[in-house]
Amino acid sequence: MSEPIxxxxxxxLGIIAEFRRSSGRVESHGFASRVVLLHHIGARTGHTRVTPLGAMPYEDSWIVVGVPTPSGGPAWAMNLRVNPxxxxxxGIDLVAVRARALEGEERTEFLG
Known part of the structure; x- marks a missing residue:
């Protein structure tokens, strides 16, 4: 991955520290084991970023949801579009994945 971080x-930072201390569990904010750390590359900067996100396991992957903001959405979502x-x-594993947006029926199934 690109540097610098x-x-x-x-x-x-608090969520990341608790996640790593507890092998992937974050009890202090109610996430429990439904949190992942997203390692992504900044779309404009090329810098590596780590973002804790609530996540739902689905088949052999994970679903994370970004809430739109007045500027168009969370920065990590834009980063994934550019660098998927x-x-x-x-937990204690670092897993290589390819991000993609949910479309059509699949999107409706999760987001309503």
């Missing part, structure tokens, strides 16, 4: 905000080959930290 960009620094997450203090809230995210990423890593997920799941």
């Amino acid at each position: 960009s620094r997450p905000n203090d809230f995210d 080959d990423i890593y997920l930290e799941v």
Whole structure:
């Protein structure tokens, strides 16, 4: 992955630290084992970023959902559109994955 690593905000740093101390569990904010650490590349900067996200396991993959913002969506979602080959930290494992947006019936199934 690209360097340098960009620094997450203090809230995210706390989640990341608890995740890593507890082999992927984050009890302090109610995530339990439904959190992953998304290792992604900044679309504009090329810097590696780590973002904790609530996630739902689905078949052999994970579903993460970004909530739209006035500027168009979370930055990590834009980063995945530009650089979809990423890593997920799941428990104690670092897994290479290819991100993709849900479309059509699949999107309706999860998002209504």
